[in-house]
Amino acid sequence: MEDELIDSSRLSLPRKSVLPGAGFFYPDSLDESRAEERAEEKLEDATVAVVTDTDADGLGCVALVREAYGAALDVADFEDRLEERLSEDDEDDEDDEDVALEPDEEEERPKSPVALVGSSPYSLEDDLLRVAEYAPEGIEVFVCDLCPDKFEYVEEELKALTEVAGEIHWYDHHQWKPEVEKQVRDAGVDLVVGESDEECSTDVTLRELDYDFHDRFVDLAAVTRDHDLWLNEDERSQDLADYAYWTSKEEYVAIVGTYGADLPPVVEEYIAQRRIEKENLIEAAIDRAEMKTVGDWTVGITYGRCSQNEVADALRESGADAAVVVKPAGSASIRGSDDFERCHEVAGLVNGGGHPKAAGCKPDIYDDMLDYAHHWTTQGATTKRVILNAFERVAEMPEEDEDIETER
Known part of the structure; x- marks a missing residue:
């Protein structure tokens, strides 16, 4: 199949609104192969691993863990690359008013000793197993912002992980079934589940980590909660949610780890540019x-x-x-x-x-x-x-x- 057929930049907005992005058309086997390579690369020298959902809440947990372990990546490189992307997009806009803005691909970055393993409810067991397979013995593991529907979905993977990991912490705020909570704890996991209607997972991580966080992280947790619990009382929370969706995982963690919820001008410019198309797609769905x-x-x-x-x-x-x-x-x-x-x-x-x-x-x-x-x-x-x-x-x-x- 020709690449042009799945290139959203060639679609009018009405057609783009009813079709999935390019990533949908890549076979799972290709995604799995790439995930295996990335996991091995990230985990081989790591001392800590965070298996997390990749929305603003899950990635906020990673920013906290990296801060607590002194493992944040230098933000300057991410800001420079963001400036470059903005310049490239401006040049493209001169020739094409319907430039598509897909979520950015994960680019090669310096590695942190706190490895970020992006996951989801549908890939959780696979990602736990990857940590068990590729991480050094004794690694400390955090699982954040994820909740298994049944213990049997993660039973074998947790067993394999406990044989490798020194400690396993699980911080979440979703609705857990009591029997699943008990079984996960019985498997040797330090599980903390926050109040679903009062806390987000970033709140739980902030509370449970034994570290004196700067006020910007307290603010980051509050603004993340504002979006994740649909409170919508802080105008910054939608910026965090959009930025986490539109950019790479590592970039988001580096930026909010440095600036908290008060995003720098270059990020605000990037969000504003992306939001033009976002609003048009929202209007089409409402109509x-x-x-x-x-x-x-x-x-x-x-x-x-x-x-x-x-x-x-x-x-x-x-x-x-x-x-x-x-x-x-x-x-x-x-x-x-x-x-x-x-x-x-x-x-x-x-x-x-x-x-x-x-x-x-x-x-x-x-x-x-x-x-x-x-x-x-x-x-x-x-x-x-x-x-x-x-x-x-x-x-x-x-x-x-x-x-x-x-x-x-």
């Missing part, structure tokens, strides 16, 4: 939204490549108790409100999980590329139907029904 009645709730549901939080806010302002944003890659974000705090229950029925007011899922309905082609051309019709059916099932159940079995 195609529908309101559905499920039980006593109004569910706003839409499709598109967009920032789900702002879209969800707009749907709630239009009267939705819950908002669903189906993505071109097949996943979906579910956002609640004061009138709907069962997002994690809905997601648990369709291969996902999360918080009462914020959850994510990816229904297991894609058997081949024809299914994805149907997904794009119908703007997620099947996925929408499956998720709305899950809302209907939850509406028939008592709240927090323990019999809900999370699919995966």
